[in-house]
Amino acid sequence: MTIKTKITTLLRHACILLGVVLLPVIVYDMQIPHLEFAGAVTYPLYAAYWIAKIKRRRLRFVLFHLFTMLVVTIPALSIKATPTLVAALPTFIALAPLPASLFYRSQGERERAANCVFSSLITLPLGLLTSGFTLYAIGMSSAMSAVRD
DSSP states (O other): OOHHHHHHHHHHHHHHHHHHHHHHHHHHHHTOTTOTTGGGGHHHHHHHHHHHTOSOHHHHHHHHHHHHHHHHHHHHHTSSSOOHHHHTHHHHHHHTHHHHHHHHHHTTOHHHHHHHHHHHHHHHHHHHHHHHHHHHHHHHHHHHHHHHO
């Protein structure tokens, strides 16, 4: 690695880090209604950047799958009135690679098929737990609103 490459890499990481650290604070201080926490979008982008730099394909696939499940689930569950179908979203996302594994298996790509099955096996317990907790929270919320009325 030359000096120029090292300096370029250092400057790139410094810009990314400053963007991740400073952008949320700047957006919050602007006090735009309903966008106070919009700067937090930089955190998943930064995490995705580091996951993409992982060399092992299987680990990278599993982490991206888990990351996708979390990035989709957290905003969906933060809605004030969560529909019941959204509660099953983490489980659906955890099971999403299984059809792809069947396709890869039929094409003779055993390693990719195994990656899809392995990723589903890792994320399925978390998806089921999250879906169960969300359904429980929806049930408790409706029960509490019935008590108040």
